[in-house]
Amino acid sequence: MAKTGPTRVARRTLLWLVALLLAMTAVMAGGALSGASSWTPKLALDLEGGTQMILAPKVEGSASVNADQLNQAVEIIRQRVDGSGVSESEISTQGGRNVVVAMPGTPSKETRDLIQASADMNFRPVITSGAGTPVPEAQRTPASKIPKPTTPKNASDTAWLTADVVKEFEAMDCASLDKGGAQRSDPSKPLVTCQAAQDGQPAVKYVLGPVEVKGQDIVTSSYGLQQGRQGAVTNEWAVNIQFNDEGTRVFKDVTQRLNQFYVQAGGDSGTDPRSQFAIVLDDKVLSAPRSLAVITDGRPQITGNFTEASAKTLSDQLRYGALPISFEIQSEEQISATLGGEQLKMGLIAGLIGLILVVIYSLFQYRALGFVTVVSLLVAGVLTYLAITLLGWAQNYRLSLAGVAGLIVAIGQTADSFIVYFERIRDELREGRGLVAAVENGWRRAKRTVLASKAVNLLAAVVLYFVAVGNVRGFAFTLGLTAIADLLVVFLFTHPTLLLLARTRFFGEGHRFSGLDPRSLGAIPLYRGAGRIRRPDELEPVGAGAPARKSGARAEAERRLTIAERRQAEREAALGADESGKDGQ
Numbered sequence: 001m002a003k004t005g006p007t008r009v010a011r012r013t014l015l016w017l018v019a020l021l022l023a024m025t026a027v028m029a030g031g032a033l034s035g036a037s038s039w040t041p042k043l044a045l046d047l048e049g050g051t052q053m054i055l056a057p058k059v060e061g062s063a064s065v066n067a068d069q070l071n072q073a074v075e076i077i078r079q080r081v082d083g084s085g086v087s088e089s090e091i092s093t094q095g096g097r098n099v100v101v102a103m104p105g106t107p108s109k110e111t112r113d114l115i116q117a118s119a120d121m122n123f124r125p126v127i128t129s130g131a132g133t134p135v136p137e138a139q140r141t142p143a144s145k146i147p148k149p150t151t152p153k154n155a156s157d158t159a160w161l162t163a164d165v166v167k168e169f170e171a172m173d174c175a176s177l178d179k180g181g182a183q184r185s186d187p188s189k190p191l192v193t194c195q196a197a198q199d200g201q202p203a204v205k206y207v208l209g210p211v212e213v214k215g216q217d218i219v220t221s222s223y224g225l226q227q228g229r230q231g232a233v234t235n236e237w238a239v240n241i242q243f244n245d246e247g248t249r250v251f252k253d254v255t256q257r258l259n260q261f262y263v264q265a266g267g268d269s270g271t272d273p274r275s276q277f278a279i280v281l282d283d284k285v286l287s288a289p290r291s292l293a294v295i296t297d298g299r300p301q302i303t304g305n306f307t308e309a310s311a312k313t314l315s316d317q318l319r320y321g322a323l324p325i326s327f328e329i330q331s332e333e334q335i336s337a338t339l340g341g342e343q344l345k346m347g348l349i350a351g352l353i354g355l356i357l358v359v360i361y362s363l364f365q366y367r368a369l370g371f372v373t374v375v376s377l378l379v380a381g382v383l384t385y386l387a388i389t390l391l392g393w394a395q396n397y398r399l400s401l402a403g404v405a406g407l408i409v410a411i412g413q414t415a416d417s418f419i420v421y422f423e424r425i426r427d428e429l430r431e432g433r434g435l436v437a438a439v440e441n442g443w444r445r446a447k448r449t450v451l452a453s454k455a456v457n458l459l460a461a462v463v464l465y466f467v468a469v470g471n472v473r474g475f476a477f478t479l480g481l482t483a484i485a486d487l488l489v490v491f492l493f494t495h496p497t498l499l500l501l502a503r504t505r506f507f508g509e510g511h512r513f514s515g516l517d518p519r520s521l522g523a524i525p526l527y528r529g530a531g532r533i534r535r536p537d538e539l540e541p542v543g544a545g546a547p548a549r550k551s552g553a554r555a556e557a558e559r560r561l562t563i564a565e566r567r568q569a570e571r572e573a574a575l576g577a578d579e580s581g582k583d584g585q
Contacts, residue, residue: 014493025386028393041385045104046343048398050103051102052100053102053115053329053331056117060325073284078091079282081115112329120215121282123189123375124191125156127207129204130204132172132195133174155212156257157557160190160210164197165190165192172205190397191283193205217247221239221240230429237305237307252298257274259293261274352412361527367515373418379489382413384485392527406476406478407482410479414485417494418490418494421450429518432518443495451487454484457479462476
């Protein structure tokens, strides 16, 4: 029973991996048949070429655009074109006056219109809010329980929550919110949207009422340390807004209404979302503070868990996000790949050379066991290829030469996981255990090392992705993706495969070409035949009259012990010596 249990689990685990690969392939096949995707990954600007547009800013009236305003406009365009940072588009300024946008492929008319349009900032009241994940189907509100639509009395009225709005709100998933949507919302109708996760806070979705205050009514904004009631400066950061006359008048009426909801809900202890107003940029919520008082002077202050950096970011978005700046396309041209197919070919050749070297080393060092490494690398390659192709379809991810470099680096990191596992198994064999027990014990020891190693790789990739820009983010993305693929392959393929191979005659009996021959590893079996059991302190002589030394297997095993394992062994040896001394007395 002990033998069939692990075998059954190993086979079931391999079936799960096969099911995962088949599911990913089926999704790709469906997309290819519908024309929505292809069987090959999307390539970035440096490998495929694309379109370059030079944009000239247009300002209402006779006003001019300064450098800060242009830089903020660049950030807004970057969010529209490449919000996730993986489509490998390049947005920069030229000569301090124009904006250059280069993107792979040919942009659609909607994308061109969105790039040229001015930023759309406004203030909307919050009607309801919830966690940024979809409501389970079984818990969604039936249409029959939603009151019949009536004419809303104001922008905060729950009459805006029609059956269609409630359905859209409950199905909304903030993780898949289109960051570069080509459609703008109707300012006279409610809006279902999200505030992205930030500063450790999860994403939140909202139903917002119609626009009440326009972004153009903001005169300026600033940030600084908040002042307490006694005038003393606190250590909390705040963002200050100043409206023009029209904005002051409207915002007074808005806060008067919102403040009533705040008071009715019990003040700071209340949770009525209708006491909040949302600051919206391009239909995405930047912040949704509560109205704690009626603002009559047009100078509201936004407080919360701001850091200096986040307060500055929101202040800049408020100051420049509503600028009446639009862009006209001065020139547009098709550009060839900046690196081209030759560089991609050389990169693939470098990856192939690295793969061949890993295969040669594996077969030389581990013989037949090395084929497990080869097949595991192939499975990891297929899994990564499918993931990159699907991400190109779902998230517009494009593979750049930097991303290819990340894949090449991952070959060695993936092979390292298998080597750690194999060496742990060999250590167990040197201790005299059978192969089945060596595989199970070796996996328990290797699993911790593999998880720690991949956690470090993934952490480094995540940090690099968020602090870098441009092609470096592509490198970080593929590095993190391959770390996840490596874990899946080790847990779902390599380990189950070794569990099955350990029960075969070729590997189980330690064939000399298996790579797990106990004799070639210098192992002394636990049972030596004729009723003899290997002694823990067994030594092998080094010559007549010379002091004895530890066996090669024991010395190698001790050399590979971790610090914790070595200390545990020392404690057990000391305990054994004490017991022997007592028996001798």
